[in-house]
Amino acid sequence: MMSNTIFMHPATYFILGAILMPFANRLKLQKVLLLAVPLLAFYQIHHLPASFGVCHFLGFELHFGRVDKLTYVFLHVFTLMALIGSIYGLHVKESGQHMAAFLYVAGSLGTTLCGDYLTLFIFWELMAFASVFLVWYRRRKRSIEAGYRYLLVHTTGGLILLAGIFLRYQNIHDLTFTRILAEGATTADYLIMIGFMLNAAVPPIHAWLPDAYPEATVTGAVYMCAFTTKTAVYVLARGFPGFTALAILGAIMTVYGVAYAVIENDARRILAYHIVSQVGYMVCGVGIGTAMAVNGACAHAYAHILYKALLFMGVGAVLEATGKTKLNELGGLYKYMPWSLVFTVIGGIAISGFPLTSGFISKSMIIAAAGADHRIFIMLMLSLAAVGTFLSVGIKLPYFVWFGPNEGVKEAKEVGWNMQLGMFIAAFMCIFLGFYPEYLYRMLPYPVTWHPYTMHHLSETFQLLGFTGLGFYLMVKKLKPEPKMNLDLDWFYRKGARVFMWVASKPVGAANDWVGEVYRTVGYRFTMAVARAMSWFDWEGIDWVLDGSAKGVVKGGDQLRTFQTGKLQHYIGGAAVALFIVLIIVVLL
């Protein structure tokens, strides 16, 4: 790749920024760098050619830059969000957190821009590995554990995606990342779709999100809520528009996320569950697949990134000031943090779709598209989720944090200017888009014929919001926060892991000594046999998958024996099992 092409790619700025961060910190220029990089990237995305950065690598064509309207709207909001996140996190001294955030943004931008599946996979994994540090930097035991689970789930998702990519290559010998038609979709395509769906937090593979996000750092959560799921929405919109499964799952997501948002106690967990609900609208829009629905999904992604980040910033400000996020421990904060309240409520009314806010002009587009496509049941589910949104995030959350029956906080100070500025910019955008929807509509992939401000739509919204408010008013005692948590599907791997550990420590532990004895005598021969088998696969047609690794196993046979005594064997064993699963899928299907 030519050097001028490298600098054309906005992710380059973030990667360079991440590398230079520790030096900038030493030179006391970290804040300059934090602002300069997103600004430069935001400028750069307006000057991208339709295609750039094509290079050849091991016989594959890697395509780093493919720009059209669908790409542009996501690039626009991602770089804008990176700027807001940088401003909000300006006070954080630790370079590592900023490096993780920048690499995470780079992964997201790279995924959005790439034109082939291999490049996609590289940036996809960069996103997962960079973002986990935003959880780990919180440094609490729970964060460390949640980070590991997050990484494990995303590694699994990545392997499923990779299996799909391999299979697809075997089927059609082409890795270009383009639209897949629902009629001719094969197993490979569905594996890719499942990999994407995992990042979009589609139930039943959603539990990583409410597990990890509430444990992230104050500033890390602001980044995380914006990038992973919305990048997934982008790749779904690019590859899988019109898949009915997505429309149905998306509609289920909207209600599922809201259900947990109604019953949860931790403010950031409520918001995290509510991401599931909001991304449901987008997944549903992609699944409906009409021009209006895909437009709606993109518009909603744009609007959602801004107001969900705003809500995470508001609740993050409370966490920063008081050290608390649980609703039952908060209350009465309006006296101490009124501006954070104002900004958070702007986020809350925007997400609920009040007229003159961004939610009104984006969410309604998807609901109307569902109606126009005669999917009445889906339309009603989306409307019900809109009721639940206002109930849980629009009223319940601000009420119990800033007002509420118990005044849990006796003393708190408003957060620093940079955090307030970050919130202000996001709040401004929420209202700006409500007043001037054409700004967003012009960026959408298809021409927009939809007008949000009709009498009928306004009347519908007035009633929906008003009578949801009445419901809350009557039932507020039932919604009293309780210091509890609610089970979700992560139970299966969190409790399941315990069963696995027991089996590993008791029966397996006993068997291990015996097997170890056998292994020393038979194992080496077996390793060699496996190596021969693998090199046979290697020479028999999928040489690019395993290139070199077969020979590596032969050579490494001796080295492996030294690992076998240490703990390393567990890790290598795990990796080998994962590789075998991929292999089996590739070879058998």
Next chain:
Amino acid sequence: MMAQLFGYLRERSVVLKWVFFAYLAAAVVFDFFVERHHTHFWGDHIIGFWTIFAFFGCLGMIVVFKGLSHVWLMKGEDYYDE
């Protein structure tokens, strides 16, 4: 300044309550005068449909989800640490 404003409003919650009820009435009345073109859904032709939908949807969700939480999903905060 903002804090005082919120305090001032909070002391007058009774007034706010009646403003809210007046708004609800106005929202329903407004629906009588709305023209209904380009609708794809039978509910859009019923005056006050979204009033009923939102009110019972809201109550229903609170009862069902809170109920599910209490009888099944709710666990202590240290459930996974035990």
